[in-house]
Amino acid sequence: MHRIIAAVLAAGACASSAHAQTSPPTGTAPVLSLNDALARAGATPPAQEAAAAAIRAAEAQRRVANLRPNPSIVAETENVAGSGIYQGLRSSETTVGLALPLELGGKRGARVAVASAQLSRVALDAEIARADLRLRVTQAYNEASAAERRLVIARSQVGIAAEALRAAQVRVRAGRASPLEEQRADVARIAAEGAAERAARSAEVASGNLARLLSTPVIALDMNWFDRVEGGGPPRPITGGSTLAAAAARADLSTASAQIRLARSQRVPDVTVSASARRLEQTNDVAAVFGVSIPLAVFNRGRAAMAVSTAQRDQADALRRVALLNAEQAIAQAQAEAANAATTARNASGPALAAAQEAARIARIGYREGKFGQLDLLDAERTLSDTRAAAIDALAAYHDAQARLERLTTPAPTVTEDNR
Known part of the structure; x- marks a missing residue:
């Protein structure tokens, strides 16, 4: 040696460079770059x-x-199936309305x-x-x-x-x-x-x-x-x-x-407002009912979150x-x-x-x-x-x-x- x-x-x-090593034969096949x-x-x-x-x-x-939030339909009937004047539906009061949650504190944003x-x-x-x-x-x-x-x-x-x-x-x-x-x-x-x-x-x-x-x-x-x-x-x-x-x-x-x-x-509680119509069966009168629901942050104040x-x-x-x-x-x-x-x-x-x-x-x-x-x-x-x-x-x-x-x-x- x-x-x-x-x-x-x-x-x-050492005449030429390395690229002189054996190269694959060139053909007519398309080359993929x-x-x-x-x-x-x-x-x-x-x-x-x-x-x-x-x-x-x-x-x-x-x-x-x-x-x-989606609104809710509120429907309830009171003073039914009782005793005395409240037997049956004679003294019933039927309330139908909508309840709408109002997000406060910028929750949606x-x-x-x-x-x-x-x-x-x-x-x-x-x-x-x-x-x-x-x-x-x-x-x-x-x-x-x-x-x-x-x-x-x-x-x-x-x-x-x-x-x-x-x-x-x-x-x-x-x-x-x-x-x-x-x-x-x-x-x-x-x-x-x-x-x-x-x-x-x-x-x-x-x-x-x-x-x-x-x-x-x-x-x-x-x-x-x-x-x-x-x-x-x-x-x-x-x-x-x-x-x-x-x-x-x-x-x-x-x-x-x-x-x-x-x-x-x-942490800011939401408010739910409602508006309903109430029908009194005994007098056949109709009255409006408005309500507000506010949760009380007693047990969960959001501090842990x-x-x-x-x-x-x-x-x-x-x-x-x-x-x-x-x-x-x-x-x-x-x-x-x-x-x-x-x-x-x-x-x-x-x-x-x-x-x-x-x-x-x-x-x-x-x-x-x-x-x-x-x-x-x-x-x-x-x-x-x-x-x-x-x-x-x-x-x-x-x-x-x-x-x-x-x-x-x-x-x-x-x-x-x-x-x-």
Whole structure:
């Protein structure tokens, strides 16, 4: 192996960049880009349908909160089925009227405020569902691309192993090598074929998962996207307060604050007024009856409900601060992981891969010409295979880190009255 490395250095290898690794053959199949996949996934996924239904339910709940209490029909008959002059219905008094509850203390406005806060939270949940869907699609696309690239590499390794077996057979027949070399090359070929079968199954599963997520068949992927690594540089400053997680915590705090207003309004007792007409059976006269009903806050003054709402608001405020801190920490961690993955991907796909390719090329030529032994060839091929696998893993890790960072930094929508 040292002779191969020396030959590589002497030949001035490392000619081109990593993207010179084996690429899938181009065909006429339509290429599904990541943007196309995101657009297809956002059409009618079950998660989006659930979010839309939740918004409709919250809007209906707000309309319910804005309704006034229904009036009641009051009907009663007095002085019946008694004794003396009250026998039968001769002295009965029948009263029929309406009773109307009057909400005091701003209860209806407080209910509407709670329902509006809950609607804003549900609308934010829909945005979170969309961001989560983008993350799932991007990760599935990345996994399918990496699996496809691994399959291409595995199939190329089968061809390389078959060529090495033919070279070993030629050397053995010519009497320049031991039959052990042919057996060793055949074992390497069998191992390469097994690896190709496993890679094919993995690629089929990854492609199937993406197709199920998109509800459409996946034929070809944009491998240029998989090979692309953005240029390095300092991470752009992102505040945790603009993220979806922080916005959700603020929405929960708004709902808890509205619950305090509702609990305070419920401490004010409602008044029920009634207006009725009474008919006196004995004289056949009719009279008007007016009434007012006011509950007495003797046992339940609403203080316990206020204490519960206040504690829940304090909890929501503490959770808001925790969510902001967690969001900023997660963003910083994701930015570091994305930057590290980008560096690893550039290094693994650049000089290291070019050197491994050149070393394997020289080892193949040298083995055919009898200058290098079979162990040198196998070592060079193994190094190339490991380097290619490391490059694919690094690219997959980079795109996964970028997807997670994009999910964390998805900006929260601006809530306006029109949105409400």
